[in-house]
Amino acid sequence: MVQEVFRLSGIGYSYGEGYALKGISFSAMQGESLGILGANGSGKSTLLKIMNGLVFPTSGEMRFLGEVLNEVSLKGPFQRCFRERIGFVFPEPDVQLFSPTVFDEVAFGPLQLELPEDEVRRRVGALLDMLGISALKERPPYTLSSGEKKKVAIAAVLSTNPDVLLLDEPTNGLDPRTQVWLFELLQGLKDLKKTIVMATHDLSLVGDLSDRVIVIGEDHGIAADGKADKVLRDKDLLLKANIIHEHTHRHGDIIHMHSHGPFSTHDEHE
């Protein structure tokens, strides 16, 4: 039986007078690939942080593998299980790269989870090899290019072997080559039945990778939730949520919309 990984019921988040999120309810199943679309400031980053237990909702309830996630439950033994199973890739890699060298960075997560040292070294070595960044092993992160930083940030998250990956604006600031690389990596992780939740406004990535799309409207609530191809064809909905603009609209179907994104995955992956 496929497990339910996340269940959010009536999640709201407010700061002061404003709302970042309002009445968000959905659930995500194991192995599902979920795209969260929303304009800038729609609250999708906050939503991911809530799903990672970094920020707690001001209303509603959030469950992970059936357990309620809140400040109290995250204090106990649940914390380790939770942190081990979820990886979060931040939009800005600089935020994530706080260790002296690339090696230390990738080793940070497994060390915090108290894996044996040999296992840590084995994992880090294998990951750096897989991502083709072994040569950067001893380099300090601030000397890397932004594409390399992103790779290291992803390696640092994968080193704990999470079942669930949360990605916030994963293609932000990446050159086309690195975007293709990222797409292939995520496709591979998806085939391994990892649960992938991406918050983005990169329609091409969502269109190619996600089974299901949730659109957060400008009112900070869910504007749509359904199969990816169905939601992505609903131009009026996407227009209303300020995810596409008329210029894109004029071209009609999804395939053409891609060519207005930062790159066309279709040319290279079909």
Add this chain to the structure above:
Amino acid sequence: MHIPDGYLSPRTCAVFFAAMLPVWYFASKRVEEGLKLKNLPLLALGAAFTFVIMMFNIPIPGGSSGHMVGSVVVSIALGPWAGVIALSLAVTLQAFLFGDGGVLAIGANSFNMAFIMSFAGYYSYRALSLGSPGHARKIAAAAAAGYVAVNLAALAVGIELGIQPVISAGTDGRPLYAPYPLSISIPAMMVPHALFLGPVEALGTALVVSYMEKTMGNDMARARGGSKPLWTALVVLAVLAPLGLLAVGTPWGEWGREEVLGMIGYVPSGMERYEGAWKGLLPDYGNESAEGIGASFVYIISAAIGSLAAVLAVYLWGKRWRK
């Protein structure tokens, strides 16, 4: 403001490390209480921020510009305790990686720039903006806090340097570290700070605080700690501690009238008298001429044996630890 290595005697350096250790310990406890988890990034970025503002040149009248230390801005934004840690981090990094200030002087430099400036700045700002001050009063308070804090720190530097010839002279009475007496070192530090660097710090602090008040309001001071009387008392104690330790380290009682006069005025002709006073205080082994070559040779051998034993101990300890 950064004291380099070689200006302070090792004893002075040790005293300031000893004084700063409890301050760092209490500060980290306080910060931990205020923030739910050990918020390393907040402290680190506070320190990084100090680093960066030291590179900003503030334009001042006359077409010139100067840079501020920035400790007061940091302590107003983060609270004095987090400020102490953030500024100490900045001072440590400057000493090790940029040669700004000495490695052995990290304790003293932290005391001056992190501790004195942070607390003096923060509490004078709070005292002057007691009640419900308007914007103008807050800015004035910030300017005054910047001025007071940087001048107090400069005074501390002046005293630290000025007592060196008295507390750490060689066997022949000649100064081995900072050579000037208090009568020279204090004015040398105070005049530029009172006239030039103090106003720059005041201006910079006022400008930044004014901008923060306008654009960030209350959320800029998340980590701000309250002012409990107990802590204030501890602060005062800690300020006095190094002076006390210095007093213990060097028997004030044994100084004659001339020595005290020398401390204040540094009567240079009193050198012969120092010699007398210091002969009794220092162990004899420094005096080669009195002991002859043989004694020196024995000393060198015993030093070699001592260091061999110490390295052996490190080796054995390392072996045990690795098992």
Add this chain to the structure above:
Amino acid sequence: MAEVRLPDWLKESRGEPCLIGKGGSHGFLDKTLANISAFMRETLSSGAAERPGALQGLSPKARIAGFLLLIIACSITGRAFMLIGALVIMAVAMLMSNVSAASLAKRVAPSLFFTSVIAFPVFFDFITPGASVFGVSVSGYSISVTKEGAAIALFLVLRVGVMVALASLLLLTTRQADFFKGLKELKVPHLFVTALYMTFRYVFVLLKTAEDAVLARKSRTIATGRLSEAQRWTASRIALILKKSMSYAEEVNMAMISRGFDGRLRTLKAPGMEGRDYLWLFLTLFFLFLSFGF
């Protein structure tokens, strides 16, 4: 969404060439930029640290500990020959470690110059009375250099120079990552070392913001602005950087928690020390013990 209509004045272009002439300076901007680029240059050039050499071959902890022992020894000693001894040790270490004397001199020069200026008056009899070495006398006022004064001043300059040079040699032969690793292995509390490292790391991020802010202003500065406006601008940039550092702090904290940080840092065990590490420690410790006596 309507099509963007460009106003007519935006379509005109300037025909006449630019005149070259003297303009106002933006001194404080250039000074700030100079500070930032000097920092970047100094920290990003790894130099000798990446080259093979005797010091580079030592384990980071032994290297740092040994240099600290030497620095302490130089602080304790009251004799010039001990300082000259340290200088000799340093010269040998420098030659064995592929460090050029020029790169070391460049780091030591500012402190040495500063100390020389400070020590200068000590030479003279109005600060240090004693046996006159030579002197001039002009219309009743006389000034002379004394033997004692010269001894005190030269000793101070020598001590400061040697201590700064030792710290610089450590820095030049140590990669930044190794430096922080070494501190951890020397049992400096991990949280402190991590905070220290993070400070170093995020200085770069904040400096990038600072640099962009200054460049953006410079590119838009046509005439020299009013002083009060320039000051307000500087304050607003400093406040912007403060705000950015606070929001960064929050995000970095979350990134750490997300990867399992719970207030306790766990790190890999350090490799042990080898024969040469012990030899280095022995030499430096021996020198320290000597300094107690001399």
